Structures are given as C-alpha cells and as structure tokens.
Amino acid sequence: MNQPQKIAYLGPAATYSHEAAIKQFGPDARYLPMRSIPDVFYATARREVDYGIVPVENALEGSVTYTLDMFARPDPELASLTISAELYLPIVANLLVGPEGPQTLAEIELVYSHPQPLAQSRNWLQQNLPQVEFQEASSTARAAELALTNPKSGAISNRLTAEMYGLRIIAPSIQDADFNQTRFLVIGYRPFEANLNQHGRATTAIMLSIKDRVGALHAITSIFVKYGLNMNRIESRPSKQKAWDYFFFIDFNGYPSQPNVGAALEELNNETSWVKVLGSWLREL
Amino acid sequence: MNQPQKIAYLGPAATYSHEAAIKQFGPDARYLPMRSIPDVFYATARREVDYGIVPVENALEGSVTYTLDMFARPDPELASLTISAELYLPIVANLLVGPEGPQTLAEIELVYSHPQPLAQSRNWLQQNLPQVEFQEASSTARAAELALTNPKSGAISNRLTAEMYGLRIIAPSIQDADFNQTRFLVIGYRPFEANLNQHGRATTAIMLSIKDRVGALHAITSIFVKYGLNMNRIESRPSKQKAWDYFFFIDFNGYPSQPNVGAALEELNNETSWVKVLGSWLREL
Numbered sequence: 001m002n003q004p005q006k007i008a009y010l011g012p013a014a015t016y017s018h019e020a021a022i023k024q025f026g027p028d029a030r031y032l033p034m035r036s037i038p039d040v041f042y043a044t045a046r047r048e049v050d051y052g053i054v055p056v057e058n059a060l061e062g063s064v065t066y067t068l069d070m071f072a073r074p075d076p077e078l079a080s081l082t083i084s085a086e087l088y089l090p091i092v093a094n095l096l097v098g099p100e101g102p103q104t105l106a107e108i109e110l111v112y113s114h115p116q117p118l119a120q121s122r123n124w125l126q127q128n129l130p131q132v133e134f135q136e137a138s139s140t141a142r143a144a145e146l147a148l149t150n151p152k153s154g155a156i157s158n159r160l161t162a163e164m165y166g167l168r169i170i171a172p173s174i175q176d177a178d179f180n181q182t183r184f185l186v187i188g189y190r191p192f193e194a195n196l197n198q199h200g201r202a203t204t205a206i207m208l209s210i211k212d213r214v215g216a217l218h219a220i221t222s223i224f225v226k227y228g229l230n231m232n233r234i235e236s237r238p239s240k241q242k243a244w245d246y247f248f249f250i251d252f253n254g255y256p257s258q259p260n261v262g263a264a265l266e267e268l269n270n271e272t273s274w275v276k277v278l279g280s281w282l283r284e285l
Numbered sequence: 286m287n288q289p290q291k292i293a294y295l296g297p298a299a300t301y302s303h304e305a306a307i308k309q310f311g312p313d314a315r316y317l318p319m320r321s322i323p324d325v326f327y328a329t330a331r332r333e334v335d336y337g338i339v340p341v342e343n344a345l346e347g348s349v350t351y352t353l354d355m356f357a358r359p360d361p362e363l364a365s366l367t368i369s370a371e372l373y374l375p376i377v378a379n380l381l382v383g384p385e386g387p388q389t390l391a392e393i394e395l396v397y398s399h400p401q402p403l404a405q406s407r408n409w410l411q412q413n414l415p416q417v418e419f420q421e422a423s424s425t426a427r428a429a430e431l432a433l434t435n436p437k438s439g440a441i442s443n444r445l446t447a448e449m450y451g452l453r454i455i456a457p458s459i460q461d462a463d464f465n466q467t468r469f470l471v472i473g474y475r476p477f478e479a480n481l482n483q484h485g486r487a488t489t490a491i492m493l494s495i496k497d498r499v500g501a502l503h504a505i506t507s508i509f510v511k512y513g514l515n516m517n518r519i520e521s522r523p524s525k526q527k528a529w530d531y532f533f534f535i536d537f538n539g540y541p542s543q544p545n546v547g548a549a550l551e552e553l554n555n556e557t558s559w560v561k562v563l564g565s566w567l568r569e570l
Binding site: 058059060061062065177179180181215217218221222224225229230231232233234235236237238240242243244285 | 343344345346347350462464465466500502503506509510514515516517518519520521522523525527528529570
C-alpha cells in the first residue's frame with residue numbers, strides 16, 4: 001500500500017495555506033503545519049515531506065516577499081527545490097462564534113483577528129459592528145481559539161477554521177472585495193509529472209541575477225521579444241548582497257525543452273551573472 | 286524676502302525621512318512631520334507644503350509598497366502630484382544612550398528600537414550585547430525617547446536622533462550590511478527646474494494599467510525595445526479593483542519632449558488602458 005503523501009504548509013492548522021494544501025492534495029494526504037515560510041522550504045528540501053505549499057502573491061496585497069526571498073537565499077541545501085504547480089484560492093473571511101458564544105451580532109463585544117483579514121473586512125465591520133472592540137491575533141486560527149474562551153466575542157477566519165476548531169459561522173463572506181485570491185506554489189525536490197506539451201498552458205519560472213544595472217533590463221526583455229516568449233510576470237527583489245543589485249523573477253509561457261526557450265535561456269545566460277530555472281507547470285489561470 | 290520652503294516628511298522628528306529631507310532642502314527650509322506616507326501625499330497635494338519627501342525603495346527590503354500604492358490611488362485630489370527629484374540616503378544605525386545613561390556597553394540591560402534597524406543590526410548585537418533584552422518601538426525617534434527615561438537602556442537610531450533628542454552615540458555604525466541605502470522621491474505640484482537636456486541623466490517615471498494580462502507585458506516591453514529606451518526599473522502593484530489586475534511602474538532614460546519618448550508614450554497609450562507620466566528628473570545614481 002502507498003504511504004500517504006506528506007505536505008508541509010504554513011501553520012497553525014486551518015490557515016488559508018492549509019486550505020490551499022487540501023485543495024491541491026485532497027483528503028488522504030498528511031498535512032504538517034510549519035511555523036514559518038522558511039520552515040516550509042527547509043522541511044521540503046530535507047525531504048521530511050513530499051511537497052511544501054507556500055503563498056506567493058495576493059490579489060490585494062501583492063507579492064509575498066518572504067517567499068520570493070527564500071528562492072533567492074544562497075543556501076546550497078535549498079538549491080534542488082523546484083516549483084511543481086500553482087493554485088489559486090479565493091480568500092473568504094467569515095465571522096465565527098463559539099458554541100457558547102453570541103447568538104446574534106448584537107451580543108458581540110469583541111472581535112479577534114489577524115491584522116490582514118481585519119483590514120480587508122473594514123467596511124462590513126463598520127456597518128454591522130460599529131461599537132465593537134478589535135484585538136489582533138498572530139493567526140486566524142489563534143483568533144478562533146481566543147473566541148472560544150470569551151462568550152461575548154467572535155473571530156474572523158475561513159470556513160476550515162470553523163470546522164476544525166468547532167465554531168459556527170454567524171456571518172459568511174464579510175470581506176470588502178469579493179475578488180480576493182491568493183496564488184500558492186507547490187515546491188518539491190522533483191517536478192509533478194505533467195505533460196507540458198499539451199494545452200499551451202505550460203509556464204516556466206526563472207530567476208536571474210544581472211551583471212550590471214544599466215541596460216540589463218533592456219537586454220533581458222529584448223531576448224524575450226526576440227524569441228517570441230510571453231512574460232506573464234516580472235518581479236525584482238534586492239539581492240541583499242550589495243546596494244541596488246537585484247534578482248529578477250520572471251514567469252513566461254513555454255518549457256525549457258522547446259527550441260526557442262532553450263535558445264532564449266542560453267542567451268540570457270550570456271547576458272546575466274546566472275539564470276536558474278525554478279520550475280515548469282501547467283498554468284491554472 | 287523669500288518665505289522658507291515648507292517640506293512634509295514621514296515623522297516623528299529625526300527619522301531617516303527627516304534626514305533625507307534636510308539633505309535635499311538644506312538648513313533653511315521648514316520641515317513638517319506627518320503621521321503617515323498618505324499624509325505626506327495629501328499635505329503636498331493640498332499645497333500646505335511646497336514639497337513632500339517619501340521613501341520608495343530600500344536596498345535590503347525592496348520597494349516601499351505604501352508609497353507606490355499612493356501613486357496608484359484613484360483620488361482626483363492626488364492627480365496633479367508629480368515626482369520632481371530622487372535622492373539616496375545611506376542608512377546608518379548607531380547605538381545611542383542618554384546623558385544619564387550607561388557609560389559602557391556592559392551597563393546596558395535593555396535596547397529600544399524600531400523592528401527594522403533591530404533586525405538589520407542582529408550580528409553586531411549578538412556579538413556585543415548577547416545578554417541584553419530588546420523592546421520594539423513605533424519609530425527610532427520614539428526608541429530614543431524611551432531610552433532617555435531608563436538609565437540602563439540604549440536605542441538604535443541615526444545620528445540626527447542623537448543630536449535632536451540629546452543622546453550620545455556609544456557605538457557608531459552597528460548595522461550588519463555596510464551598503465544599505467534608501468531611495469527617496471521628492472513629490473510636488475510643480476516640477477523642479479532641471480535642464481533635462483543635459484548630462485544624459487534624465488529619467489522619467491510612468492505608471493500604466495494594462496487592458497488584458499496575457500501578452501500585455503510583452504507588448505509593453507516590445508515598445509521600449511523598439512524605441513531604444515532603457516528601462517531602469519519595472520515594478521507592479523495590484524490595482525485592488527479586480528483580481529490579478531496590475532498597475533506597472535516603469536522608470537526609463539529620457540524625457541517626454543524627446544521625439545522617440547513621445548512616440549513610445551503614444552504607442553503605450555494605444556496598448557494599455559491608460560498611461561500617466563509621474564515625473565522627470567536627473568538621475569542621482
């Protein structure tokens with residue numbers, strides 16, 4: 001019999017990362033909460049798990065720089081990690097109460113939450129709970145735990161938190177923007193087996209370090225134009241090694257064994273200090 | 286007699302932003318501390334000051350997203366703001382003590398600081414003050430105020446804080462990376478009078494919104510390649526209006542009255558929902 005797959009995610013249990021992991025790997029995998037994004041990378045690189053799942057971008061807040069910086073960290077232990085897949089999770093915030101807690105909104109005196117869902121539900125809270133006090137918690141799951149201890153309080157979190165911690169949704173989907181999503185990456189030490197040749201949905205992520213700032217961005221983008229490769233994303237992060245020295249993260253359509261991609265990568269290699277292919281997968285959106 | 290120029294910066298007094306403002310506008314200007322980056326934008330847009338100064342990028346931490354998001358905020362009151370100049374400030378962290386405070390490092394039991402300089406001085410602190418307790422403050426200036434109240438404590442901040450709050454530098458330049466700098470922008474309702482035609486140092490910043498994600502980045506970069514314009518910087522931020530919809534911030538060499546720049550801007554206008562020129566100035570680096 002096969003062992004269940006082991007998956008590392010940013011804990012505690014029931015976070016949006018946990019929800020994303022279950023969406024990707026289903027009910028039979030074993031899910032291991034980690035204390036930080038670096039811990040997800042190291043647990044995966046050390047093969048303590050089969051895959052790790054990390055948030056990389058939120059539709060409202062932008063890039064998760066902690067995750068990008070981990071790809072850029074010059075630690076040989078992390079060098080073999082590859083991106084295997086991406087997935088998108090709608091970010092829904094609900095107001096939860098404990099079984100002994102308030103029966104109506106009017107009974108709520110205090111709401112616990114992580115600062116981000118709190119900020120993202122501001123309009124609803126102002127309209128529906130104008131008199132209520134707010135207290136920040138280190139995670140949405142911790143907010144739920146605190147709400148269980150105080151019968152006049154609620155917590156803002158996802159549905160999974162309600163299910164796992166035994167709370168009830170007293171007001172569903174209270175977030176101000178109905179379009180909010182987070183994009184997650186699946187990282188591992190081996191790629192998924194995906195047929196990149198199909199569907200025209202293959203995406204490749206590369207990271208590169210430029211030799212010299214002036215003209216470098218021009219040289220790089222010229223190569224993508226020359227080989228007809230569509231960039232979907234370009235991000236930069238400081239190298240942290242000297243001032244105004246950057247690592248670029250670029251996603252483009254295609255996969256390395258295509259001849260034009262191979263030629264472009266070779267030319268990029270000549271124009272930059274180094275290029276690293278972070279992975280290829282089938283695009284979700 | 287001329288009125289002194291009025292300059293808004295991110296306060297309280299003696300922050301790195303204050304230091305940058307004095308570097309740019311000299312000893313005779315009047316400096317007004319603001320409580321937030323948005324307050325600097327609004328004070329400038331309402332002409333309560335002549336110029337505002339805002340941090341836009343740090344060599345270790347990357348972009349200051351609060352500042353980019355203010356340029357993107359769809360508020361007509363802010364529409365007339367323009368970027369007039371840029372400047373770079375070395376970020377030096379010092380350990381400060383009050384006049385009644387410790388005489389030697391060995392007498393320090395507690396260090397106050399903002400989380401960022403604290404994190405950026407970790408190696409020095411571990412080596413030189415391994416037993417000391419740390420307490421976070423809302424700003425480096427606030428840390429200095431707290432250090433003045435406790436004779437067994439110190440604060441991490443810049444030289445200007447020592448001068449303005451009456452502390453002594455007991456250990457200079459304790460930051461781990463000796464290259465750290467922050468890039469600031471000067472914003473106003475009229476440009477500086479600079480001769481952009483000289484020196485080949487003219488830079489223009491634009492912001493644009495793309496119509497459709499697929500292929501848009503390719504179309505934009507192709508236009509820069511076609512007109513021989515060097516992009517120095519490309520950043521994106523979520524539009525916050527729908528999912529995976531971005532504003533791009535691009536800096537390039539040149540200024541709008543040059544024929545090739547004018548032609549490129551016209552072509553960008555056709556390829557995107559809109560393009561806005563944020564300003565032109567002479568590059569510092």
